[in-house]
Amino acid sequence: MSDTPFTFSIPTPSFIPTRMDNHITRRLSALRGQFRDQAAYEAMLEKEDTLIYEVYEVRRPEKAGELLSGISIIHPGKVGSEFFMTKGHFHKVLETAEIYYCLHGEGFMVMETPEGEAAVESLSPGKVLYVPPCWAHRSVCTSRQEDLVFYFIYPGNSGHDYGTIEQQGFRKLVVDGPNGIEIIDNPRWKK
Amino acid sequence: MSDTPFTFSIPTPSFIPTRMDNHITRRLSALRGQFRDQAAYEAMLEKEDTLIYEVYEVRRPEKAGELLSGISIIHPGKVGSEFFMTKGHFHKVLETAEIYYCLHGEGFMVMETPEGEAAVESLSPGKVLYVPPCWAHRSVCTSRQEDLVFYFIYPGNSGHDYGTIEQQGFRKLVVDGPNGIEIIDNPRWKK
Numbered sequence: 001m002s003d004t005p006f007t008f009s010i011p012t013p014s015f016i017p018t019r020m021d022n023h024i025t026r027r028l029s030a031l032r033g034q035f036r037d038q039a040a041y042e043a044m045l046e047k048e049d050t051l052i053y054e055v056y057e058v059r060r061p062e063k064a065g066e067l068l069s070g071i072s073i074i075h076p077g078k079v080g081s082e083f084f085m086t087k088g089h090f091h092k093v094l095e096t097a098e099i100y101y102c103l104h105g106e107g108f109m110v111m112e113t114p115e116g117e118a119a120v121e122s123l124s125p126g127k128v129l130y131v132p133p134c135w136a137h138r139s140v141c142t143s144r145q146e147d148l149v150f151y152f153i154y155p156g157n158s159g160h161d162y163g164t165i166e167q168q169g170f171r172k173l174v175v176d177g178p179n180g181i182e183i184i185d186n187p188r189w190k191k
Numbered sequence: 192m193s194d195t196p197f198t199f200s201i202p203t204p205s206f207i208p209t210r211m212d213n214h215i216t217r218r219l220s221a222l223r224g225q226f227r228d229q230a231a232y233e234a235m236l237e238k239e240d241t242l243i244y245e246v247y248e249v250r251r252p253e254k255a256g257e258l259l260s261g262i263s264i265i266h267p268g269k270v271g272s273e274f275f276m277t278k279g280h281f282h283k284v285l286e287t288a289e290i291y292y293c294l295h296g297e298g299f300m301v302m303e304t305p306e307g308e309a310a311v312e313s314l315s316p317g318k319v320l321y322v323p324p325c326w327a328h329r330s331v332c333t334s335r336q337e338d339l340v341f342y343f344i345y346p347g348n349s350g351h352d353y354g355t356i357e358q359q360g361f362r363k364l365v366v367d368g369p370n371g372i373e374i375i376d377n378p379r380w381k382k
Contacts (some may be wrong), residue, residue, distance in 0.1 A: 007318050092258070128342070129197075130249070151292065155255070156288075
């Protein structure tokens with residue numbers, strides 16, 4: 001890992017960075033229990049373990065003062081009426097922020113605090129989202145055909161806590177309703 | 192200052208963020224002693240205190256775990272043969288990194304460590320630059336007509352140290368030579 005300055009590009013239309021140290025792919029099987037419609041999930045998984053999202057990470061030492069960054073690409077699709085989304089997580093060091101710079105597509109960031117505060121912000125190209133310390137975050141792609149793409153940056157010592165969210169999901173769900181996108185309460189979520 | 196998530200946009204072609212808490216403007220008079228050609232500097236200043244660069248800051252608490260970000264716009268121009276540039280600085284907490292995402296124009300980042308290592312990286316739209324901890328950084332606009340614009344992100348506790356650079360400038364200068372851009376040694380710089 002270089003300790004001298006380095007550059008990389010984020011070329012369109014692929015958005016795959018010209019430098020990356022890790023390519024994570026998350027398929028449907030990695031999101032078991034997260035989608036509301038379990039029957040739709042199982043039926044879909046039986047057909048194919050669909051690729052839901054990808055992350056290209058640019059590695060740096062995982063310590064305070066460093067910044068970790070990369071590209072997330074969430075593909076379009078639904079499980080039942082619920083849009084494809086990331087697993088979502090708190091940071092292990094809870095008091096660390098994250099910045100998302102949206103490059104392509106449309107979607108939402110679903111967020112919440114351990115105290116049960118919830119927030120949902122829409123994402124579109126050229127928009128920056130500030131996720132303050134202590135807010136868990138999950139991105140949701142609501143495009144019909146396009147990927148949702150963003151460049152993310154967070155402090156090097158943040159770490160990830162996926163377990164808390166896996167227990168009962170986020171407080172809010174983003175679903176395709178009869179009259180368009182709906183943000184609804186998650187029936188599984190209990191304070 | 193909100194502790195809930197927030198968004199803002201970076202619209203083209205102005206690149207002025209739709210949310211900003213501070214607008215810094217740096218004119219020629221603020222860069223006294225930084226350009227090699229002192230006579231050209233004084234002659235230019237006598238005519239007009241030209242606007243060299245602008246920074247739009249999005250404020251957050253200045254502490255570890257938070258991220259500070261904003262837009263820098265360096266205007267095109269020269270003092271003698273030396274391109275317009277920012278003052279440049281170390282972070283007060285030396286072991287903090289910074290990320291630059293170039294949005295428009297062309298230029299360079301001139302960097303160095305307290306030990307005298309030097310690095311110069313070119314910037315163009317879609318390019319990300321990682322400035323590792325301990326590297327001072329100054330941006331230089333080499334466009335003839337266009338602004339150099341980037342979105343910057345750094346840890347909330349970084350702080351700024353301008354004084355060290357003010358003493359003798361950076362080790363490298365970016366000048367307009369007879370055959371194009373030249374990166375040369377700064378005659379004023381001594382280890």
